Amino acid sequence: EVQLVESGGGLVQPGGSLRLSCAASGFTFSSYRMSWVRQVPGKGLEWVANVKEDGNDKNYVDSVKGRFTISRDNAKNSLFLQMNSLRDEDTAMYYCARERGRFVYWFDRWGQGTLVTVSS
Amino acid sequence: EIVMTQSPATLSVSPGERATLSCRASQSVSSNLAWYQQQPGQAPRLLIYGASTRATGIPARFSGSGSGTEFTLTISSLQSEDFALYYCQQYNNWPRTFGQGTKVEIK
Numbered sequence: 001e002v003q004l005v006e007s008g009g010g011l012v013q014p015g016g017s018l019r020l021s022c023a024a025s026g027f028t029f030s031s032y033r034m035s036w037v038r039q040v041p042g043k044g045l046e047w048v049a050n051v052k053e054d055g056n057d058k059n060y061v062d063s064v065k066g067r068f069t070i071s072r073d074n075a076k077n078s079l080f081l082q083m084n085s086l087r088d089e090d091t092a093m094y095y096c097a098r099e100r101g102r103f104v105y106w107f108d109r110w111g112q113g114t115l116v117t118v119s120s
Numbered sequence: 121e122i123v124m125t126q127s128p129a130t131l132s133v134s135p136g137e138r139a140t141l142s143c144r145a146s147q148s149v150s151s152n153l154a155w156y157q158q159q160p161g162q163a164p165r166l167l168i169y170g171a172s173t174r175a176t177g178i179p180a181r182f183s184g185s186g187s188g189t190e191f192t193l194t195i196s197s198l199q200s201e202d203f204a205l206y207y208c209q210q211y212n213n214w215p216r217t218f219g220q221g222t223k224v225e226i227k
Contacts, residue, residue, distance in 0.1 A: 035216075045156075045164065045207055047216040061215045095163055106154040106211050108175065110163040 002026040002109045004096045009114030016086050020114055022079040022096030030054075030074035033099040035107060036081045038092035038116075046092075049081065050099065063089075086118045122146050122210050126219035132227040133198050141222045143191040143208035152212035155184055155193045158205040158221075167206075168193065198224070 008020040020036070035050040049060045049070040058070050069082040079096055093113040099105040123146040133139045143153070151171040156164035166175040168184035171191060181196040195202055203226050208219040 044220045045209070045218040047218070059214060101169075101211070104152045104211050106152075106166065106169045106209070107156075107164075108166050108169070110165070112163050 002098070004098065004109060004111030006094065006096050006111045006114035009094065009116045011117045011119065012086055013120050014087060014118055016118070017082070017084045018086065018116060020081040020083065020094055020096075020116070022111055024077045024079065024096075024098075027098070029072075029077040033105055034070075034072060034079045035097045035099055036070060036079075037095045037097050037107065037110075038090075039095070039113075040092045048094070051079070083116070086116075088118050090116060091118045092116060121215060122149060122213050122217050124208055124210055124217050124219035126206075126208055126222045128222060129220070130223045130225060132225050134227045135200060136197050137227075139195040139198055139202075139224055141193040141195075141206055141208075141224070143186075143193070143219050145189045145191075145210055147213075148188045149210040149212035151187045152210060153184075153186070153191050154209045154211065155182075156207045156209065157202075158207065160204075164207065195224070 003025045005023045012018050036048040039045050051058045051070045055072045067085045071080045093115050095113045096111040097107040098109040100108040125144045127142045153171045155168040158164045167178050172184045183194045185192050205221045207221050
């Protein structure tokens, strides 16, 4: 069974840092692109970042460029999101999502999310 | 950035009736459109990809149609578990973008 389990969320002050993790199981992690998608409580979904299978190609939404870094450890079946210079508007539930497709990719599996709250 | 606009924001439907949800893209996304269902307190679940292909395990009462800029998700006969939030998402261009969602509620 495919499982994605996020961790690392919590309360952090503006300007602070946080590192999110996503533990994957039930599939060959190194064969899939992976993304982080966030959702402000009670609001819609926003794709944040993705990383290719080998970890060498990454993409980010403009609002997090230069502040967030996505990475993966295929040996440990894990996905990460290093978040620096956090802002109030980064407060959200952060989901880890597996991508599926060929040439274009959709999100076929999601974790349950980890909540990040940025507040003083 | 491609803006995805869903309508209506809320759809009130009786169990057993048909629900039709719309999604419009600000520019063509070809057929690179997915639909997700989200229950309260849960993660989104993939329903449809490629505008019309049901994901594994999704009941046949869910169907998707459209291409270019206009898309539709139809639920042919609403079951109790179908009352939820539904999001469309384009994956044709960067950044991937979602609609704001349609809430399907019990009438």
